[in-house]
Amino acid sequence: MDNAKIARFFEETAEILEILGENPFRVRSYLNAARAVRDLNRNAAAAAKAGEDLTAIPGIGESIAAKIGEIAATGRLKYLEELKEKIPPQLPSLLRISGLGPKKVKLFHEKLGIDSIDSLEKAAREGRLDGLEGVGEKTVANLLKAIGNRRKGEGRFRLDAGRAAAETVIAHLKKTPGVDRLVAAGSIRRWSETVGDVDILAVGKPGGPVMEKFTGHPEVEQVLAKGQTKASVRLDGGLQIDLRLLPADQYGAALLYFTGSKDHNVALRKLAQEKGLKLSEYGVFRGKKSRAGREEKECYRSLGLEWIPPELRENRGEIEAAANGKLPRLVELENIRGDLQMHTTATDGANTIAEMAEAAAGLGYEYIAITEHSRAVRVAGGLDETALTKHFKEIDKVNRRTRKITVLKGVEVDILADGGLDLKDRFLAECDLVVASVHSRFNLPEGEMTRRLVKALRHPRVHILGHPTGRLILDREPYGFDLDEVFKVAREEGVILEINAHPSRLDLNDIHARMAGEKGVKLCVNTDAHSTAGLEMMTYGIHIARRAWLTGKSIVNTLELKALLKTLR
DNA sequence: GCCGTTTTCGGCCCGACTGTTTTCAGTCG
Ligand SMILES: Nc1nc2c(ncn2[C@H]2C[C@H](O)[C@@H](COP(=O)(O)OP(=O)(O)OP(=O)(O)O)O2)c(=O)[nH]1
Ligand SMILES: [Mg+2]
Ligand SMILES: [Mg+2]
Ligand SMILES: [Zn+2]
Numbered sequence: 029m030d031n032a033k034i035a036r037f038f039e040e041t042a043e044i045l046e047i048l049g050e051n052p053f054r055v056r057s058y059l060n061a062a063r064a065v066r067d068l069n070r071n072a073a074a075a076a077k078a079g080e081d082l083t084a085i086p087g088i089g090e091s092i093a094a095k096i097g098e099i100a101a102t103g104r105l106k107y108l109e110e111l112k113e114k115i116p117p118q119l120p121s122l123l124r125i126s127g128l129g130p131k132k133v134k135l136f137h138e139k140l141g142i143d144s145i146d147s148l149e150k151a152a153r154e155g156r157l158d159g160l161e162g163v164g165e166k167t168v169a170n171l172l173k174a175i176g177n178r179r180k181g182e183g184r185f186r187l188d189a190g191r192a193a194a195e196t197v198i199a200h201l202k203k204t205p206g207v208d209r210l211v212a213a214g215s216i217r218r219w220s221e222t223v224g225d226v227d228i229l230a231v232g233k234p235g236g237p238v239m240e241k242f243t244g245h246p247e248v249e250q251v252l253a254k255g256q257t258k259a260s261v262r263l264d265g266g267l268q269i270d271l272r273l274l275p276a277d278q279y280g281a282a283l284l285y286f287t288g289s290k291d292h293n294v295a296l297r298k299l300a301q302e303k304g305l306k307l308s309e310y311g312v313f314r315g316k317k318s319r320a321g322r323e324e325k326e327c328y329r330s331l332g333l334e335w336i337p338p339e340l341r342e343n344r345g346e347i348e349a350a351a352n353g354k355l356p357r358l359v360e361l362e363n364i365r366g367d368l369q370m371h372t373t374a375t376d377g378a379n380t381i382a383e384m385a386e387a388a389a390g391l392g393y394e395y396i397a398i399t400e401h402s403r404a405v406r407v408a409g410g411l412d413e414t415a416l417t418k419h420f421k422e423i424d425k426v427n428r429r430t431r432k433i434t435v436l437k438g439v440e441v442d443i444l445a446d447g448g449l450d451l452k453d454r455f456l457a458e459c460d461l462v463v464a465s466v467h468s469r470f471n472l473p474e475g476e477m478t479r480r481l482v483k484a485l486r487h488p489r490v491h492i493l494g495h496p497t498g499r500l501i502l503d504r505e506p507y508g509f510d511l512d513e514v515f516k517v518a519r520e521e522g523v524i525l526e527i528n529a530h531p532s533r534l535d536l537n538d539i540h541a542r543m544a545g546e547k548g549v550k551l552c553v554n555t556d557a558h559s560t561a562g563l564e565m566m567t568y569g570i571h572i573a574r575r576a577w578l579t580g581k582s583i584v585n586t587l588e589l590k591a592l593l594k595t596l597r
Numbered sequence: 598g599c600c601g602t603t604t605t606c607g608g609c610c611c612g613a614c615t616g617t618t619t620t621c622a623g624t625c626g
Contacts (some may be wrong), residue, residue: 052609053598053599053608053609054598055598056598056599056609057598057609058598060598061599087598087599087600089600090598091598092599126624126625127615127623127624127625128624129623129625130623130624131622132624162616162617162618162623163616164616165616167617214626225626227626253614253615253625254614255615256613256614257613258612258613258614260614260625270625272626288626290626293611294609294611296610298609298610301610306610306611307610308611308612309611309626310612
């Protein structure tokens with residue numbers, strides 16, 4: 029069982045305990061444990077079965093270690109099953125209505141027998157909530173709105189959508205008097221693969237007109253909150269925007285706070301406590317006296333830490349590394365010398381080879397690889413050996429015409445259901461670059477899928493495993509297979525694992541790419557571009573690589589062409 | 598439930614905004 033699934037057991041446990049009115053710190057322990065498992069650099073179930081002492085992992089103690097053992101052995105958690113007996117199955121879903129927390133859910137359930145969103149809405153409409161302790165007219169009205177929003181499908185958004193929305197809002201606020209600076213913070217600044225909302229920090233005099241301007245944006249559907257330093261709105265389409273306003277001399281502390289992550293903040297604040305300091309969005313303080321606040325760097329330094337790049341701020345070991353001067357030198361976009369997966373008009377792309385080459389040269393690249401789909405990928409117009417051979421002649425022509433960039437003859441060969449490849453070995457031997465990826469039969473049993481991938485990895489002509497898990501963000505789950513085994517074989521065979529940079533994929537993800545890097549597996553960051561504009565998605569992949577703690581060393585498309593070709597051979 | 602070069606018990610990040618409240622609880626960032 030993968031770590032994310034195990035984490036879900038503890039998250040569900042936490043939700044039910046919360047509704048039952050348990051000690052909030054105990055609830056938090058379950059949430060911390062869930063996170064610890066999710067972020068673990070190895071499979072927790074496998075580790076438990078192998079007899080590893082899981083209590084060595086921070087956030088996991090005797091009780092939860094035993095529960096992981098139980099889940100690993102039986103696939104079930106008795107404690108959770110018993111808890112589920114105590115409340116209606118739909119009740120925890122009420123926690124996802126914004127403004128509703130465990131206290132009110134408990135109240136509604138106990139006093140009125142509410143057991144679902146439907147029954148809650150009905151009770152609210154019939155006026156049965158009025159008169160309950162702490163519930164007035166406005167509470168009910170807000171609740172009904174929140175239920176409506178929930179129904180319309182509030183949820184998380186892809187990072188690219190979040191970044192676009194942030195730009196729009198920042199442009200809207202830009203020229204407001206009294207605003208010196210605007211910057212996107214939160215999960216957007218950390219480059220999380222999805223964002224729950226858009227967080228924007230404004231620097232300026234408190235009490236200025238920026239709050240009005242913000243809540244007056246034409247796309248604002250609902251003002252959720254509005255105070256002196258902080259406002260939240262919901263836009264048409266359901267995206268929430270949070271704005272925080274602070275003065276310039278607290279910019280660093282404010283940005284630190286608003287960038288998060290929450291877990292990073294909590295860990296920093298705990299560290300500050302241990303040093304006799306206090307950290308908040310207003311600065312680092314000893315007693316009433318401010319020690320830092322204007323710049324992030326200064327805040328970190330006052331806590332004895334190096335400045336931590338936002339992509340690492342997930343409380344996954346970065347604070348300890350920063351304390352010991354052990355932060356990695358993360359890969360940067362400028363280190364990238366080429367792009368090793370893209371498509372052209374020969375299949376489902378929108379631009380020609382020459383146009384892709386020209387655009388890539390414009391990005392400063394030394395090389396690209398054209399990697400059309402093979403014939404099994406019918407929907408994309410995949411090519412057979414004859415068509416690909418002809419296509420390679422076109423690539424030769426482009427190479428003869430330009431000196432600016434080298435175009436490699438590649439292919440994205442489909443991995444068939446049995447792990448065989450969709451093109452003949454003799455043809456593959458003639459390619460400069462072979463990317464192999466799965467595009468069908470995603471629901472094979474885990475063991476079969478692992479064998480399928482391993483067989484492809486063992487194929488002597490395969491250089492890169494493309495979009496290794498097949499997930500589509502917010503759309504399709506990764507197919508199930510033994511990740512550790514795939515990493516092991518990739519390393520043995522010298523096969524490079526892709527970080528697909530397209531914002532709908534980001535596959536491998538940050539956690540998995542980090543695991544791969546730690547195991548000595550080589551990676552590359554490719555855009556899988558289907559147009560010249562698609563080449564610019566590289567930045568998303570690079571930031572995922574950074575979130576994976578990767579340096580340029582483990583990423584092959586930072587190599588010069590000669591060195592790359594040698595690695596491929 | 599977890600954790601400990603000041604603790605094995607008694608803490609657990611710190612603050613803004615709202616609604617219903619007369620001093621604050623709940624929820625959220
Ligand atoms: N100290 C502290 N900071 C918090 C807490 N919750 C949120 N923050 C800070 C860190 C977050 O990155 C930032 C923005 O909050 P969000 O709820 O929008 O979270 P974030 O953007 O990280 O993730 P998201 O994609 O929006 O779910 O505010 C908290 O409980 N304590
Ligand atoms: Mg956010
Ligand atoms: Mg937010
Ligand atoms: Zn593909």
